[in-house]
Amino acid sequence: MTSLVADRDTGTRHADRLRQALEADIVTGVFKPGERLDEQRLADRFGVSRTPLREALAQLAANGLVTLQPRRGAFVVSLTFQEIVERFEMMAALEGMCGALAARRLDEADRAALVASLEECRHEAAEGDSDSYYHANEAFHQIIYRAARNAFLAEQTRQLQTRLQPYRRLQLRAGRRVATSFAEHERIVAAILAGDAGTAERELREHVLIQGDRLRDFFASLAHAG
Amino acid sequence: MTSLVADRDTGTRHADRLRQALEADIVTGVFKPGERLDEQRLADRFGVSRTPLREALAQLAANGLVTLQPRRGAFVVSLTFQEIVERFEMMAALEGMCGALAARRLDEADRAALVASLEECRHEAAEGDSDSYYHANEAFHQIIYRAARNAFLAEQTRQLQTRLQPYRRLQLRAGRRVATSFAEHERIVAAILAGDAGTAERELREHVLIQGDRLRDFFASLAHAG
DNA sequence: ATGGCGTCTCTTGTATACAAAAAAGTTGAC
DNA sequence: GTCAACTTTTTTGTATACAAGAGACGCCAT
Structure with a gap:
């Protein structure tokens, strides 16, 4: 697969691996549109702390897959x-x-x-x-x-x-x-x-x-x- | 300005403000292509810790403005x-x-x-x-x-x-x-x-x-x- | 001088700690 | 029973602490 920017080398960064996993779960419908993504819950599920998970969410937000509502949390984007x-x-x-x-x-x-x-x-x-x-x-x-x-x-x-x-x-x-x-x-x-x-x-x-x-x-x- | 995903409401998040500022500095040429972006230096300049700054960099990476080389740092994207x-x-x-x-x-x-x-x-x-x-x-x-x-x-x-x-x-x-x-x-x-x-x-x-x-x-x- | 090797420093990546805001739950009045 | 105000709990956002890898530096051998 020829990669450009979206699927970078995962390297040693948890954040990138998390982004890939979350993206897969979103596009395959495991996480439904509008669903709230709890940081601690996800961090626990992946066995990491909130820090790399938040970086993954930031990337997904930049890619338009989730929206980050300040002080409210991350939500799977729900398109009209x-x-x-x-x-x-x-x-x-x-x-x-x-x-x-x-x-x-x-x-x-x-x-x-x-x-x-x-x-x-x-x-x-x-x-x-x-x-x-x-x-x-x-x-x-x-x-x-x-x-x-x-x-x-x-x-x-x-x-x-x-x-x-x-x-x-x-x-x-x-x-x-x-x-x-x-x-x-x-x-x-x-x-x-x-x-x-x-x-x-x-x-x-x-x-x-x-x-x-x-x-x-x-x-x-x-x-x-x- | 009609916003979609790129320029969200900054809300109370430093990360979003930082992303906007860094993006501006990149597209206006303050940071040159290929230049390395030191996390601590930038954090000091903006008067924040590395945590929100790293979230900003993650967003910029997802947007294709910087590349994150694992364990090496963030670099302004240099296009061929x-x-x-x-x-x-x-x-x-x-x-x-x-x-x-x-x-x-x-x-x-x-x-x-x-x-x-x-x-x-x-x-x-x-x-x-x-x-x-x-x-x-x-x-x-x-x-x-x-x-x-x-x-x-x-x-x-x-x-x-x-x-x-x-x-x-x-x-x-x-x-x-x-x-x-x-x-x-x-x-x-x-x-x-x-x-x-x-x-x-x-x-x-x-x-x-x-x-x-x-x-x-x-x-x-x-x-x-x- | 040059090139390889070991040490040391600096930087990244992640975890944890803490403050503040939002949500949830509780109490009380009507 | 319903609603509102207050309290408690949860969760976000940020700072700090710490571990480990990358690069710099010096040293030595050739």
Whole structure:
């Protein structure tokens, strides 16, 4: 994994290890949005004092995963629907940019990796296991990020993707999404391999925005039901 | 100032105040890239202990302004030329996206503010004071960020703009840049007011990329000279 | 002079101690 | 029973203390 700023070398610092662990627990939903993170409890759980834990929380706050309310404590960030939509809009643009750059810059190794990943997606889509397709899908997108030959863009995109993970999970097993997703992948790969930056950008942007739309539907149905 | 995550309410936390102060000193060049930041010295300077200062450094590290080398200390991030180019490329895309969204979404208040800001830029450009044009230019871009109606995008763009500030400063007083910059502003405003998202995006993207090109020239001449 | 080795100092990383603010719990009046 | 004011408890924010690693310095051998 090519690291930029987010996942530094852990070195001997507890703070970094704690940040990674907490981040994982937040994006996987172990800690729910709005949940309060008690310093002493967490410190005890990890077997450290509050000092390195607070440094970890400070980093998470800077990354926008938690909010620090002065004298009140740390809370897992709870995004409003509007804020989630904004992030998907941004994600769509970043993915589109990665696709456009990849179409212009990919080398032979990228071509091979992209084709192989597409076949992997095809296989997982056919198998029907939505969880393994999820992983294949993630790998597919990572390849495009890297092929864009802009490590900063790749890192920012990967980071936002991670931040959106909990919300994407909500609309995972929705209907025939896997089949349509794979069909979109095929068009994306065709555009990139053809060096058609404009089409690649549009296809990837749509590919992401559709997820946002599905999330909107999901929230709307929630509002109706609840 | 609409705040998202970067500039939180300082509350009663020294750490946040320190982070702001250190960030300002880094982007304004008081602390040079690669410079080591001694914890005790800084703590003494600000009249606090190392504890809140370390939390501030942790936040800056998460924001990519400093790197924390385990057991070695904190250093102001020193970007390679390649890394700077990557960030300008990203900046161009973000500005372009802001422009495209602004063209579609701006309301009457935004129109008025944009036109007023353009006139302000015209005035400062004519006066010839490159420093005051710099401020007018910054305000102009901020208006576009806001008009895009995506607070997350606006914040990310503003943040990257800040991070690039030291490098933009390098090529500030270069030739007739002010005049050409203002001419670009005029075309950008025309596109946005006309609701032409595509043109607005292209014009803004170019507007930023030209700065990157100038930086490239600057570095090239440095390499020749030194 | 130069390069390797041991010591010493300085700095970081973490734990602990303490002050102050917020939350929780209690008492009393109505 | 409800609400308000007071008291107690908990938790944050900061300072300080201490352990261990990194770098500086000196020494000696070549």
